[in-house]
Amino acid sequence: MPPAEVLEIALRSLAVAGGATLLAALFGVPLGLWLALRGGGGAWGRVLLYSGLALPSVVVGLLFYLLLSRSGPLGFLNLLYTPWAMVLAEATLAFPLIAAFVLSGARGRVEEVRLLVRSLGGKERHVLPTLLAESRRTLAAALAAGFGGAISEVGAATLVGGDIRHHTRVLTTAIVVETRMGELQAALALGAVLLGIALLVTAFLVILERE
Amino acid sequence: MRLLALLVLLGPVLALRLATTTSVYDSGLLDRLLEAFFRETGVRVQVLAVGTGQALRLAERKDVDAVLVHAPSLEREALAQGTTAEPYCLAQNAFLLAGPEADPARVREAESVLEALRRIAAQKAPFVSRGDRSGTHLKELELWEKTGLKPQGPWYLESGAGMGQTLVLAAEKGAYTLTDLATFLTVGKKRGLKALYTREDPLLLNQYAFHLVPGSPGEGEARRLRAFLASEEAARIVAGLRVEGTPLFTPLRGRCVFPLRP
């Protein structure tokens, strides 16, 4: 595979996974914090959330395929076999991961923050933004986990993206193609690029969290 | 912003979506054909390499505008159901039996492919099947049926994988397998597999046909592609694809080896 194509695929992986992580965080972080504020959402809340972590990615991919297919309810959006569809599917998979991480990390500090806010005459509505500001480390871990999940996603990505060369091919689906053709060395090389990206992004998040 | 939305919405209409099987895709034939098609018409074709079954299912759901497959029995069904239309027999090549140099079942000496398979079964020599309902797999099952044998047992392995991967597995296990010529030349030979049964045999013929998906958004572009595939230039490209001097395909120019229309 020519280096230019490897770069193209790598950038696409980064963009799709990055977009998916941000989209998932948009919903997952508030949900995690909200559940933390309400004492962890109770047993049912946690069961629901943690089972979201066990969602098989191919099932999510299949569901989105059926949804976005031209004969499906959202077919008119023409999103199937585009990178946007991949962002949606990957975001769905990353969302419970991010929410669970945030919930788990924030739960420990909720009471303390609540006490502080109220003892200074603040209102309950001040607790969430304060908790958010206090959860930097948790947030970084959650985003890293979400991104890691998104960029290594292959089942759903193939089903809704179609692995179309120059259009929806990403590192993981490219690895599958190379392996399928028996080109194991090329597959490994792509795998190394994938790992490299994951490492870079994680390092970036850790640096951000320290500021 | 509105322009972007428009482009996002129009994009899929301006491109043509073609579903094909992994063995066609991996041979590189499509790249060449579609490159020439683009030069001539400016139409970009998006290719999805999926299994034969999935390709036809996508056609059913109108998620693709055309298919290029090699499973005549399934194709006939699709045509009858109206899922696809106007098939054009584009190319043919042959399957062959590949296996280890040692050739424990003495496939080299078999007089027919059916006899070769019988020898493999009798010997219980390791055999790797695609096991994925692909065109190649369906051909393999058809052959076993004709031998009257049911391949079963620890010697019969199903990889559920693409042709290249299956060849890698066969090479690892010193097993026989049914493969198309193109993938064998690009992958199998490199790994020490030998072409053991290569006689011309009508049973081993592999026919690739292009179908339109009627009622799909890209039907118009699909017709242009069909016209291109029926042209002299396309035939030249098909005949010109070689590995180590061996042509991988023979153009059919619409003359189907396995009849598709009722």
Add this chain to the structure above:
Amino acid sequence: MILQAEDLTLTFPGFRLRVPRLALAPGEVLVVLGPSGSGKTTLLRLLAGLLPPEGGRVTGGLRVYLPQTPPLLHRSVLDNAAFGLLLHGVPREKARQRAQARLKEVGLEALAHRPAHRLSAGEAARLALARALAVEPEVLLLDEPTANLDPANALRVEALLRRAAEEGRGVVLATHNLFQARRLGHHLLFLHRGEAVEEGPVAEVFAAPKDPRTQAFLRGEMVF
């Protein structure tokens, strides 16, 4: 009166808090004295409005509560000090200015940009006080503010509390330290197992405690 409570009751498994009346005038220091487990923290939280009473009510001006170990946020000393003001809607720059002034009062202005979690216990206690005072409360409710401090820091904090009272704020101080009660308090309320056993001006209660439980505690014989 800047703080008043009537017929306060709250039941917990194990004991029942009952305080029939409580009144605090501006500039006054009320010491809530009692052994551990007597309900001092609960009373303070009730007065602060952090707990709803079962019976009775609390009325008064702006109250700020400082728990025994005041929580610090993962930010600079200055931003911690300004936090209370931000909660009350003061714009960030203004909040920082006022917080800086308070830090000067408690002697922490040099540490304004240090991360708060790197402070010593004494510095943290002073930061909490600066944060509380920045909000200009009418009443300060402090739960054992010097329990974890060395004598030098304890005295510094006491000086700050005295000054807060002189500025006209009401101070309610929970402690089990008799000497501190004597030093700082104007009025005293003695709690035992949730019950308001005795109250009155500090000097009087110490000189002539009426209830045998008060007497036992003042003699140093009661632990809980």
